[in-house]
Amino acid sequence: MSATLAKAPRPAAATGVGVVRRITQLLDAFVDAPGHLLLEELTGITGLPRSTAFRLLGQLIDQGWVTHDARGYALGPRASLITTQAHSQEEIRVTAHEQLNTLHLRTRAVAHLWVLTGGFVYCLDKVGGLVDDSVPTGVGTRIPAADSAGGRALLATMAPEAVYCLLADVHRRALSESEQNAVHQRLAAVRAQRGVASEQARNRNGVSAVAVPVTHRGQGIAAVSLAWRGALANADAVVPQLFTAAGVIRARLGS
Template sequence: MSESTAAPAVRRDPPPSMVERMTLILDAFTGRSVRLTLEDVARHTGLPRSTAHRILDQLVRQRWLEHNSYGYALGPRALSLGGRDGGHGKIREAAAPLLHELQITTGLVAHLAVLDGAHVFYLDKVGGRFASSVPSRVGGRAPAHSTALGKAMLAWLEPEQVDARLGGALNRLTNRTIGELATLHQELHRIRRRRGLAFERGETFPGIACVAAAIRGPEGPVAGISLVGDIRTPLENVAPLVAAAAREASQTLFPSTAPARRPRARRAEFAPPAEDSWSPETLNRLLAMDGRGEWM
């Protein structure tokens, strides 16, 4: 972590107040790309390791910081100060043409969202005649555990991160909503086995169905793309298109981690690259891994 070496020198007498200690910790993060471990924070601030850990946990819970296997980084609340949007503008820019193409190709409503604590936060919505029937809006939120968008992103977090975001109780919005963490973890495991495809039918709103896939970076999910229709929509038919759009957005946002890209096909041939394309037989096998029809 080359950026961490530029942090302030160790203080011999840590400030006494909680506000000062929190400020000292936040000041150690000198840029949005800085990643620090607990040991880094303790060394740079001069705080005892146990004290630093306790305050870091509080800052993560309040979304000032984020924590994953790479360490701690500035969270959405810190990045939103001063008009910064936490990178949402770049995500919207990368996903916008893909959302429009999905909507035109399928006639369904396309969504783009990010995780915001225990919820998904909608960055974009592109829809046709069905759009007014879908009770979502740009700038709105929905529980992550009941939406395909949320589950698609949660599936690529570590289990303890999922637990920390959602807490112990999961609210049931309908009789189809997952209400226990253990059941949710089983569903997230199935999503990973389906190569990231998440489905939901009537879990958030009766009569609404959705398929989603996460836009992933080198450190985990950064957003999700979904298609939404009514409960009778054959989502299995459009699932490969959602997966391809999420993959293309990932490659656009993180080109250094993407494999060599082939020329993009015309809209009429919108499909994953040949090596990643899914035959009907492959898709059926992936979907059959659930062994349970109620989440599909």
């Protein structure tokens, strides 16, 4: 009777699980030692062979998970998009709803809560009372982030590389240098205004809006905005109230 020879198992390093484990080791190294790390430091932390670490880091760079410059390796834009999602959308919506009501009652403008979903902003909540219909948005409205005050308030909290990565998904192509410069200038103006993003009633709907981000560890996780028909005549008056609302939401999420 002939015996059936069993196939020898493939080495763990050659399997998909082995590759995933090694990539996880590399990404975990940046969590344990945040900032830039040299290749020698990464191999020391992970125990990976130098050639293996170098090859996998190259693949992570190509996909935007890691960046590399003269200082060494660091987490890239794709990783930052994941780490900023510290709270669920439902948690943010429930926490912010009371503040949206307060903003509307005090300003008589339409209050919105926005979150980033890819290169777009998504309306999680809207409170407008009798003037709700004056602003053509609703829960579930999805707008390219760079085209709205709430989106620009959030984008301005992010690293430029992460912003360009998000907007490339909207355009379905990489942004040209001139497009990147235009985005950079618009977001620099928002940062110069302490994070306040605004848009005048020159848009096709005749709606003006002002927005500020709700931040967590320096990154924007949501944006609150006020919108109304007509010019930004009372923008200076509502900005402090937006900052107050964002601060309350941030504190309650943190607790």
